Amino acid sequence: MATYKHLLLLLLITATCAQLPGRWQTLLESAGIASMHTAVTRFGTVVLLDRTEIGPSNLTFPDRQCGPRHDCTAHSALFDPATNVLRPLTIATDTWCSSGQFLPDGTLLQTGGDMAGIKKMRTFSPCGVDGACDWLELKSISLTTGRWYATNQILPNGTVIIVGGRAAHSVEFYPPSATVPIRDFPFLAATEDPQLDNLYPYVHLLPDGNLFVFANTKSILYDFDSGATLRAYPDLGTGPWTYPSAGSSVMLALNPEDGYSKAVIVICGGTSYGVFFKQDVDFPARTTCGRIVATDPDPSWATEDMPMPRVMGDMVMLPTGETLIINGAMSGSQGFEGANNPCQNPVLYRPNQPDGLRFMTLTPTDVPRMYHSTANLLADGRVLVAGSNPHYFYKFYNVSFPTELRLEAFSPEYLDDDKANIRPTIEMAPDEIRHGAEFDIEVTTELSLVGIVELNLASAPFATHSFSQGQRLVRLEVTPPSMLVEGGGANREPYRYRIGCKAPPNGNVAPPGYYMAFAVNNGVPSVAKWVHLVL
Template identity: 55%
Template sequence: MLQSSSSLRWSESSRAQSRERNPSNVFDVMESRIRLSKHSLMWMQAAVTVLVLTLLAGEVGFTLGQDTGTWEVVVENAGIATMHAAVTRFGTVVLLDRTNTGATQIALPGGACRDSNDLVLKHDCTAHSVLFDPNTNTVRPLSIQTDTWCSSGQFMPDGTLMQTGGDFEGIRKVRIFAPCPTTELCDWVESTDLQLQSGRWYATNQLLPDGVQIIVGGRSAFSIEYMPPSAPNGPLYFPFLNSTNDAQNDNLYPFVHLLPDGNLYIFANRDSIVYNYVTNTVVKTFPQIPGEPRNYPSAGSSVMLPLLAANQFSVVEVLVCGGAQYGAFLEPWTNKPASITCERITVTDANPIWVEEVMPIARCMGDMILLPTTDVLIINGASTGSQGWGNAKDPALNPVRYNTYAAPDARFTTMAPTTIPRMYHSTANLLQDGRVLVAGSNSHQFYTFTGDFPTELRLEAFSPPYLSPTFANLKPTITVYPLVITYGSPFTITVSMPSAITTSVQVSLMSAPYSTHSYSQGQRLISLNVGSSVQVAMDSVYQINANAPPSPQVAPPAYYMMFVVNQGVPSTAQWVQVSN
């Protein structure tokens, strides 16, 4: 069924120790470049891969001149310091903090209060979660009953956000947020039927092809489990998490990516595997990543690079950037410089190797956001220290854009800086209009508004260069599109645009991940096969024929933001449901 966006009615569905590296030392920079020359053959192989992928995808480089983006504060005081964030299918953004912080700066509605075993405030009349509306730049308080500190989450196929674990009384809790239009009221509900089988603090959730979430790890939780439960005998021991543990617990918030063959790529500390969760077997082991630990509390970040229909989704690459030197968490007073490297690996190669790239800025606690153009935005974080209360200094104020398919020596562009440090407990999420919402930063155990890095309650939006008015004539507008697309089936999108559309048009499906602690759980971009673009009806109106993802292994059943990208300039996204 096609539905005009002007009269849209949303359809509802039934549901190690690493060596120290000082990037400011010229010898270390030289050493990094020597390492690069040692990998000249790897770079040649990578360059060939990039060229082939670029030609197959029909992409043009996203240059758009020298624009480096812009910043704006969209809310001066959201009431809470955001630790977790997720964008709903109605375009609103759920923001959460922990509950054991004492009072926040936004009251629960109607004089409501929370009475609990809270460690700080037993009788609390303030909210620890809010719903942000990007269209009006307003927030509405939401009610959370148990502590969500360092919890995990993911959207279910019906668009419901399932949020799991946390600390203290919340460590086994399952919470549900069923989003609604902005004209209605919806709120958090703590499940009375579901409970985690193992306490989960710093775990990672990933939606699976069958619509079930797998929950991996957590502090002292070397196991996996499923939600809703599918293993009634208890959580399943996962030796990989035990083997990657160290004195800092650098295997927390493991990076988990669902591969197009249905297996899972799992990275913890400096090691990674391909795991067949159906047979409970490790089917592939990768070389250890060079450099620093990359997971919490060392806090690098990771994305699975775009999945391309142009190569039948047969090439899978993972990018891991930043992190903290080993010991930065245990000895925060040393102010150890953060990692300045990214490492990229082709998971699907027979003999995969890590290929190193040097970032313009050393960074830990950075968030990596896939953009609809297939670029990666590296944003937030610090250049020294690690995660933890007051463990970082030297905020990394400049985002960096990583051009995925450019030549290896031309991938990084330093973007315009913010004036607001975003370090421990900050988030970043892609919005429907192509901006990146940035929130949070609280390197204190409680809300503290003094010192060098006070608790941050402002919400900020970064506009990448493609949103510059200079490129407005290239921006498509989606006018007619399907509300639901079925695996393997063709569909048609109608777009309008001031200037002529070109053969470089792309259609990207973007998941809505759960952002927390420098990692966006469940993040993926699927670049679809696009047929002919035919001018129809009148000037500057086009129909684009595309093919839906072939299987739930490529795109788990869920709501996705669908962008049309013309010459590096994306439309505002429309939400579509991908299902059987």
């Protein structure tokens, strides 16, 4: 049962929720599927993806066409949040608890799953919602071993490493390596326990070109080229942090002020050993966050407490460098029917504030988002929230938490109307930039600028099971804005400025691919322009 302290917290939140920052919007009453995996494409469209072996969904193909599953319903869809238009997609093999990552050309690579999908590789070359793009099951190549609950991460040269999976203590690469088709990864065997708390490991590419890999309570610095473990970090302790006892994890924004040499990892929430195995749905989740400077010579974990307990939450990097913690439950664990007490208040984590002042409680949603829910940053600065199906099949009646088909968007406080006059608009920016290149952008604002305008690159990750694979935010080196047009006056013309920018120095800092480029003025981001960062 929830503790007395947690009950008091809920009463306080309920009494004050009307005054809390942020607002919610329902985009679709039904997407037809509960999106277990979600990814935003460079066209602004969103790929929604569920299991295929779940039985009929509520999304039918047009003209009674049947997909490859022969149940005449779709298990994937393409959604346009600008128009709320939805188009069903075809997917053949089971993608249950699979992994994914965008390739440098913007193609979504999707790997593994269950049953006939466990060794499959699939690609999706995105388009607008009115296009004809669809899933392609690769015939000529497949995974070397079955991967269920693995994690993907794009590497500095544009290849993808695929890490772990259930009973898969190894890594492999896409495109497949001819010299090293598969490599043992003993770290995953060492972190496995009876309830498999090393699944969906947290993998972050550090700016030194090595990987920070976290599973259960342990983490290492991993040289993916040689397969060597370069460092074992201190144990975080206090119980497991990865699936199925999962919290979530982000790497904070990389900054030019320190030469992109400092990487800070934050892991928040989760539950205790044994909760998943016992299916103790009322056992309180953790409030704890761990924070470590992974690039320090002698790193150590610092801990702090969220305002409320949370298991299976999602951590979303915002264009400002702050982190939104959203979705999940306040008790139980991941897994079917494994949790209770939905955590409906998002929390804003402000990493540059002093310890003790970093968390802000935000406006709650009316929709519980439990197991198999997702959250993704959109180019307009909102966060798309999808999914939630705590059941093996779709269940809509006679259960505490029905399968959830609604799509919502959460608007952080920076999108409030009273900030519209300082919100910049990107009027000109290059479509393509190269590492280390200098380039200009032009922005307009209603009010004249005061101070520096940031240009921040946000990746488009693959969100699933409380971890966004490949998520990163990179702040660029910029010059002070130079006024081109003085606005104001009787016609209230916008002010126009030119800002000099310098692209990330190499693929260690920002792997090649498509990024959302946000201009940020005093904590208020523009609508992003998609830019292609190339080697």
